[in-house]
Amino acid sequence: MNRKLSRRHFTLGALSLTGMGHAYAQSSASSAPQSAKPTSRTICFVGGYTKHGPPGGAGNGEGIAVFEMSRENGSLTPITTFTDIASPSFITLSKDHRFLYALSEISDFNKDGDGSVTAFAVDRSTGSLKKLNVVSSGGAVPAHLSIHHSGRYVLVANYMGGCVAVLPIRSDGSLGEATDVIHNTGPRQPERASDNPEGNFAVSDHSGSHPHMIHSDPSGRFVLADDAGLDRVYVWTLDLTTGTLKPAKKPYYDMLPGSAPRHFEFDRTGKILYNLCEQDSKVIVSTFNPSVGSITNLQSVSTVTSHFRGSTLAAEILISASGKFVYASNRLGDSLAVFKIADDGTLTLEDEVWMHADYGRAMMFDPSGEYLFCANQRSDAVTSFKVDKANGRLSFTENFTAVGSPTTFAFMNTEV
Template identity: 75%
Template sequence: MRNPVSRRDFALGIAASSVAVGMVGAVHAADNAPAADSPAPVPPPPPKPVSKTICFVGGYTKHGPPGGAGNGQGISVFEMDRVTGALIPVTTFTDIASPSFITLSADNRYLYALSEISDYDKNGNGSLTAFEVNQQTGSLRKINTVSSGGSVPAHLSVHHSGRYLLVANYVGGSVAVVPIRGDGSLGAPTDVVHNSGPRQPDRAVDNPQGNFAVSDHSGPHPHMIRSDPSGRFVLVDDAGLDRIYVWTLNLGTGKLEPAKTPYYDMEPGCAPRHFEFNHTGRILYNLCEQNSKIVVSTFDPQNGTLNNIQTVSTVTPHFRGSTLAAEILISASGKYVYASNRLGDSLAVFAIGEDGTLTLQDEVWMHADYGRAMMFDPSGTFLFCANQRSDAVTAFKVDKTTGQLAFTNHFTPVGSPTTFAFMDTKA
């Protein structure tokens, strides 16, 4: 016979079970609770700043040289995608007229831009503007503007010493030396030298067949000025007089002094435009605009003398028609030279031999019209071309082993582009 359970006993049993379950739950809760002296959770650290590659692009604006107004807005600032080479717009500095050539100081703290104009002052000069560069963003702050010392400047560079800006005034027929102050600002020119010489023909006799393009030989037209890698000499390509001039620069006075051989005559009508030194500073590659040739010379860094060893065309033997060579670059490896051809719209790729001579190994379509300036990004992975008449920048991937160029299919819209500068920001 079963023992009967009263309602009272049943109720007491349920109560006891509830207490036991509650105690077990309390034990588990105690096990999961943090200790009274344990540290508070630490938030994850913020992401570290990452260095970026910044590209500056300049060109012709509505306020330009006589007959040379363009579609540009000023100096456009882009961030470069390091994987694809695409240029991503950041901002545009618009308070400047026709910055058709720009360059950075060696430490990237300052950017210098010329204005290719003839009405900066009552003397018909162009102008030069100094900018401070934000090292994290690449944004520009205008410091000051001074006269270029001549009409319609076409090129500028920072002297190897970092103390002077060197300027080629194309229409003015002069070169100028402009002091760079400690804060990056520019002073008045310390020297202005006017070139002179006999009238040269508008075309060279060794032109590509069918070339109707001419270069202005009405007078002196300095087109590029730069010091050699040692900083001992200053060289100038004069496209009007078909000469390359060689000077020394007195760092104390800021005056140019003719070298032992003050200039070298080149092919009449060839219009020497831009040049590059090889990595030893002993080979000079001089690009001639009108006949689309590169003249290869040895250079003596002790006395500044030049001796020609080769002349090579920037277009292939099968080319026929009008063309004007524009820009020349040398790869970071020192193994390849690149040249741009306007009108013909091609990029020439040369292999450099052990003796410094060149062999044309490829000719690449620019994919746009009237390519002028070219420049590598700081890593040398991409080559960019400023196509003035197409209002676009095109990008090519560089095979660093073979020197070959592969079009990336990237077009960046920029009004009348003519010049580049690149820098890596500080992380």
């Protein structure tokens, strides 16, 4: 259900629409205004943890909050909240923005102790959501989902379930039951990496397999998954007819023991892979061969500056639309790292920015790339930064948006 926010909590100001003046035709008789041209709006969806969450992970959120973003200053104005969903800690939009898919990071969806994935139809003129259906995620406590390059399947990483799943997308946007579920196995890894920042007491769960992200490469030939528990990057091909995963020639790549690979990004060529490791707060830069799916490491670079001391856990990684800069968020250290990309794909840390809040997790650019948003889970707030596209630097907008336990974003421009 969509719950309208009451006036006692928020006041929704008049929308400032650009490009809408009156055009007057001069004549000796009269001058009559022409019809104003409508403009699109930028909609921001924010998900996070609700009271119904993973074991020990309940949060203050109410569901999927929907906002309108000001293109003038990056502020968010509340529109509504879809409350009929448990802990939508990761969401994603289809390429055409017709559908939104949200996981529920829970372990009690069914008798098997799985999480779930909900499919929504999106009203592209307003951003409102209509639930289509809910299916099992294929394992407990899912942490990430994505839409395969083909647009035919949703891929899910089940963190506590130690598995990844493939869910078929039906013609109406709803989801079918899993066509494949793959369980990862491997030797137990240490809780901390050997190249930890000095004074880092934070640990990552290495009790078993914990897939934290799954996504296809830009060509769609391969599917990669970061397993933060086994310290591996898995590589498969996806049979588009059967919806099943087949290991690549080399099925996985070992990362530094204890480093906990969490999220990754490809550059626009699909030949450079940036992998963010949670526990030691490092970005591993690698070449990726899109013909065979092989990975060769080039560089390891810290997401915190050399003067940093203390506990931190890296969370999210992004590449600017220009392809010139990489951004990474650090929880506990509460900082955003800004890297410049060299011609060979390697990184140089250019700046470290305070989040102005606590435990920043997900980051995302708005569709224009003018603003970078950060979901600060423990502060129950979203903060935004103005992006200097020339040098990649971030400037705090001084805009705070109240959202309970936020962890994820999706943006779209409405249709006129």
